[in-house]
Amino acid sequence: MQISLVGVGLMGAAMTERLLTLGHDVVVYNRTKAKCEALQQRGAVLARSAVEAIQSSSCTILMLSDAAAIHDAVFAAGKPDFQNRTVIQMGTIAPSESLALGRAIRSGLGDYFEAPVLGSITEARTGRLVVMVGGQAEHVARWNEVLTCFCHESVLVGPIGQAxxxxxxxxxxxxxxxxxxxxxxxxxxxxxxxxxxxxxxxxxxxxxxxxxxxxxxxxxxxxxxxxxxxxxxxxxxxxxxxxxxxxxxxxxxxxxxxxxxxxxxxxxxxxxxxxxxxxxxxxxxxxxxx
Ligand SMILES: NC(=O)c1ccc[n+]([C@@H]2O[C@H](COP(=O)([O-])OP(=O)(O)OC[C@H]3O[C@@H](n4cnc5c(N)ncnc54)[C@H](OP(=O)(O)O)[C@@H]3O)[C@@H](O)[C@H]2O)c1
CATH class of the missing domain: 1.10.1040.10 (N-(1-d-carboxylethyl)-l-norvaline Dehydrogenase; domain 2)
Structure with missing residues (x-):
């Protein structure tokens, strides 16, 4: 399946490697392009912007530092069209920031849930993260193939904000x-x-x-x-x-x-x-x- 991943810092790069290892097509975007080079050599496709990455695939993982980085990467150039797109926010941000992000994406006709993780680079590369979902059971059911790239089974914590x-x-x-x-x-x-x-x-x-x-x-x-x-x-x-x-x-x-x-x-x-x-x-x- 094709998955986009925005933010290939320490964790995003390891998660992209994992997706590529499992045979998925991955579109990546990172503010600092040099961090994408090794991933491109392994087959990842480079998007010119976070919005292009989001619009390339039905599902996009955000793995950015914080809410300010998400704003800069995704919303700085205006409000993107998220129609028929799902954004899974997997970095560590505040519950209120996640709720606000969900509102912004839904107002652009997209779908959103959060799935922050426990574990680090090694666990990301080997699919042994603990993935905590804040969203609906339907999110887990619909995107289980993506979530289980990183863990054996995700944990549905509750609605957006609780994970x-x-x-x-x-x-x-x-x-x-x-x-x-x-x-x-x-x-x-x-x-x-x-x-x-x-x-x-x-x-x-x-x-x-x-x-x-x-x-x-x-x-x-x-x-x-x-x-x-x-x-x-x-x-x-x-x-x-x-x-x-x-x-x-x-x-x-x-x-x-x-x-x-x-x-x-x-x-x-x-x-x-x-x-x-x-x-x-x-x-x-x-x-x-x-
Ligand atoms: N490392 C871990 O073990 C771990 C585990 C669980 C959760 N997390 C969480 O996961 C998230 C990512 O962690 P990480 O360790 O991968 O962090 P990182 O290596 O510092 O990577 C941060 C990413 O955010 C991007 N970024 C930062 N500010 C930006 C801005 N203003 N505009 C656009 N992009 C921006 C960086 O782009 P550049 O490359 O251009 O700087 C990079 O892609 C964080 O929320 C972290 O707390 C980390």
Whole structure:
């Protein structure tokens, strides 16, 4: 089947590779054309604009950074005709932003639902993402062939906005875990305890998260190149989660602190690097320890 994909950053490129591997025809658009070259070599067709990509296929996946990027890419040149087109928004945006996007697309006679994802590049390439649908059961039924390229079975969370809300609830947990693990590692390094002893005890406890194991080598080596998920995008999610928490009247002091740590990391030019780089803000002296 032919599918368009707008936004071939880290995730969009991996998702396009997955669609191509499964034999689909893929039309891609990206603001920075160079990121499309490797995908074109694998058979993807380049659209000149996001609107052209949307009009090329009955179904378009949006995998852009945020709502501002969606606006710039899709709506900056006017209101496109979405007739007989379905847009599946798979990036991480606020519930209210997703609802507004749905209204804009429906007013252009198109169909819309959200399907934000958990997991990263490796899971995207291998079809092991968790895909959370905010929309109607008919959306899942109609577009199951697309959704199951990225997961075994998608999860229908509820109407538009609810999958976006679930994604934010989960990503604030990711940011909290990353900052908390950074604090623990900073204490361990300062005390002179062997990192392997710390990890052995952690592995035997219910506190263990697989993310700790994956990010530890980067933190010890201070190497955050080739990001899986950027510090800047996780800061965006923390800010969106804070908005959601305020609206839900959930106390925010801990999340305020996490936002401050991520803002500090971005101010230190770590925004485009892997989000494990937040360790450098939590433990700025870490490089001085063995
Ligand atoms: N990476 C992950 O592990 C992961 C996992 C789950 C969800 N997500 C979410 O998925 C979305 C994409 O993530 P990513 O990691 O692929 O991010 P990314 O590598 O930073 O890619 C962002 C994409 O948005 C485009 N973009 C940004 N601003 C734009 C603008 N003003 N106009 C047009 N295009 C613009 C970029 O185009 P250029 O190439 O031209 O900059 C690029 O295609 C984000 O919402 C992120 O939070 C990411």
């Amino acid at each position: 976006a809300a679930l994604k934010l609830a989960l990503n604030q947990l990711l940011a909290a875990q990353m900052t908390a693990f950074s604090v623990s590692l900073g204490l361990i390094l300062h005390s002179g305890i062997a990192v392997e002893t710390f990890m052995t005890v952690l592995r035997h406890s219910s506190l263990m998260a697989s993310m700790f194991e994956r990010k530890l080598p980067r933190m010890l080596d201070h190497d955050y190149a080739n990001p899986r998920f950027s510090t800047g995008n996780l800061l965006k999610d923390v800010r969106l989660s804070l908005d959601a928490a305020r609206e839900a009247k959930v106390a925010t002091p801990s999340l305020d602190g996490i936002r401050d740590v991520f803002e500090h990391a971005v101010a230190r030019d770590l925004g485009d690097l892997d989000y494990a780089a937040v360790f450098e803000s939590v433990v700025p002296q870490a490089g001085h320890h063995p």
